[in-house]
Amino acid sequence: MRDEPDTWIAQEMETLSTHPTLCDGRLEPRHVDLRPFVIGAHHNARTVPGGLTRVAFEPGSLVVNSSQNGGGKDMGAGMRPLIGVTTSEVRVGEQVLQIPQGEPPRREMALGLTYLHAVEVAGGLPVVMPPLDLDAVEPMLDRLSGVCLSGGPDLDPSAYRERRHPELGPVEPELDRFELELARCADARGLPILAICRGAQALNVARGGSLHQHLPDRPGVTIDHRQDAAGSAVTHGVTIARGSRLARTMGRTRARVNSFHHQAVNRLGTGLRAVAWSPDGVIEGIEAPGRDYLLGVQWHAELLTERRSQAALFAWLVGAAIAFEARAAGRRAA
Numbered sequence: 001m002r003d004e005p006d007t008w009i010a011q012e013m014e015t016l017s018t019h020p021t022l023c024d025g026r027l028e029p030r031h032v033d034l035r036p037f038v039i040g041a042h043h044n045a046r047t048v049p050g051g052l053t054r055v056a057f058e059p060g061s062l063v064v065n066s067s068q069n070g071g072g073k074d075m076g077a078g079m080r081p082l083i084g085v086t087t088s089e090v091r092v093g094e095q096v097l098q099i100p101q102g103e104p105p106r107r108e109m110a111l112g113l114t115y116l117h118a119v120e121v122a123g124g125l126p127v128v129m130p131p132l133d134l135d136a137v138e139p140m141l142d143r144l145s146g147v148c149l150s151g152g153p154d155l156d157p158s159a160y161r162e163r164r165h166p167e168l169g170p171v172e173p174e175l176d177r178f179e180l181e182l183a184r185c186a187d188a189r190g191l192p193i194l195a196i197c198r199g200a201q202a203l204n205v206a207r208g209g210s211l212h213q214h215l216p217d218r219p220g221v222t223i224d225h226r227q228d229a230a231g232s233a234v235t236h237g238v239t240i241a242r243g244s245r246l247a248r249t250m251g252r253t254r255a256r257v258n259s260f261h262h263q264a265v266n267r268l269g270t271g272l273r274a275v276a277w278s279p280d281g282v283i284e285g286i287e288a289p290g291r292d293y294l295l296g297v298q299w300h301a302e303l304l305t306e307r308r309s310q311a312a313l314f315a316w317l318v319g320a321a322i323a324f325e326a327r328a329a330g331r332r333a334a
Contacts, residue, residue, distance in 0.1 A: 080125040081145035081321035086179055087111040087128055088152025088198055090172050114231075115150050115196075118302040122314035124321065131178040137185050146192035146293075146321035149183060149199025151300060154263055157213060160205050165213035167262070180206045192293035192320035194313060197261055200286060200296030207269025215262050215282065222280045225259045231303035235259050238284045238299070244275035246285045246295055249316045250309040257284070257299035264298060293320035 089110035109130055119126040126148075129140060141147075156171040157164055159180060183206035186193055195203040201211055215221045227235045234256035240247040247253050265283040268274060276285025276297070286296040295313065304310040 080123060081318060081325065082143060083119045083124040083126050083146045083148055083317065083321060084129045084140065084144045085111065085115050085119065085126050085148045086150050086152075086182065086199065087130060088150055088172075088175060088179060088202075090131075090175060111150060112302070114302040114305075115148060118305050118311070118314045119148060119318070121305065122311065122318045124314075124318040129182070131175045134178065134181050137178070137182050141182075141186055141189060141191065144186075144191065145325050146194070146317050147182070147186045148317065149179065149193065149195040149202055149296075151197035151199060151260070153198065154213075155198065155201055155205060155211065157211070160208075160210040162210065162213070165217075167214040167217075169262075176202075187291075187294070190292065190324065192317055192324055193295070194317040195286075195294075195296035196302060197298060197300055200298055201263060201265060203294075203296050204265045204269045204272060204286060207272055209265060209269030209272065210267040212264050212266045212282075215264055218282075220281055223259070223278055223282070225264070225278070225282065226262050227259050229258075231258055231260070231300055232306070233258060234304070236278055238276045238278055240285060241275040244285075245287050246275045246297070249295065249312055251312065252309055255309060257297075257301075258303060259298075260300055261298060293324060 087109040090107065109128075111128060116126040116128070124146070127144070129147075132140070152175075154169040154171050156173045156176050157168070158173065159176055179202050183193070183195075183203050187203075187206065193203065205211065212218050215225050223236050225236075227233070229235055236257065236259055238255050238257050240250065240253045240255065242253050259278075265274070265286060268283075268286070271288045271290055272286050273289060274283045274285070275287050276283070278284050282298070284298040288294045295316065297313065301310045301313045305314065
């Protein structure tokens with residue numbers, strides 16, 4: 001009996017976390033065995049029952065190709081999975097510095113390039129998802145193989161039916177509606193999701209959960225979860241549940257992380273479980289036991305990818321995207 005995809009992807013991530021895999025800033029696995037669709041021992045390809053082509057995995061290549069015309073995304077060797085990355089930051093015109101050589105100030109999106117670089121290094125092709133009308137969500141997802149829900153400002157507590165806390169930061173309710181709809185729709189499709197900081201909070205709210213609006217008011221919180229140090233600095237530890245998908249992906253049950261939030265998961269959304277905690281009990285990681293490809297972390301892993309255990313989160317996302325498309329190709333070919 002073959003391992004389930006999330007099992008063998010996790011096993012491969014453990015391999016990546018214990019062997020040198022970064023070469024000139026790029027993730028380069030020697031040969032990733034993406035069973036049952038990919039052969040990692042040779043660079044040749046062969047057709048197998050169901051019309052799939054098994055090929056070797058090369059760094060930065062998507063390795064599953066359907067030899068039948070079944071519609072959907074036929075991913076050939078040399079292609080990389082498209083990973084959509086949300087943009088939750090909005091800057092109004094008054095906050096934009098005008099320069100003589102630049103465009104006039106206006107409402108703008110903002111997204112740290114570190115998210116895009118982390119996805120690219122892991123072998124994916126990142127595409128930025130702007131906040132559009134809700135009817136654009138499904139057509140957008142049709143073209144993606146995975147989603148990274150990025151960090152950003154506070155969520156409007158009306159999304160989880162609570163009043164605003166006095167320490168609530170600036171919110172963008174229209175952006176929230178788009179991102180929450182995107183999270184729900186991607187989740188319903190089974191698309192691989194890696195949710196980071198605000199993204200993890202949004203994922204929890206999308207599944208009906210709630211947030212602590214201001215951690216300093218929470219009894220027992222002893223850590224400053226909004227660090228002054230640079231994003232590449234780690235300022236506190238997290239404990240990760242043994243046997244969880246997060247622990248298998250990172251290859252460890254303890255990690256040091258950065259911290260840039262004053263909100264956090266409170267009531268867990270439907271089907272989610274907490275799998276990582278800071279020393280003062282704040283939830284730092286979530287996953288869904290009934291869902292193959294879903295992880296959320298409260299820290300900014302995209303700023304820590306020089307650490308193999310953190311880079312493994314993005315390698316997991318890309319590997320999950322490959323497996324998701326392979327599974328979809330198998331269904332189309334059946």
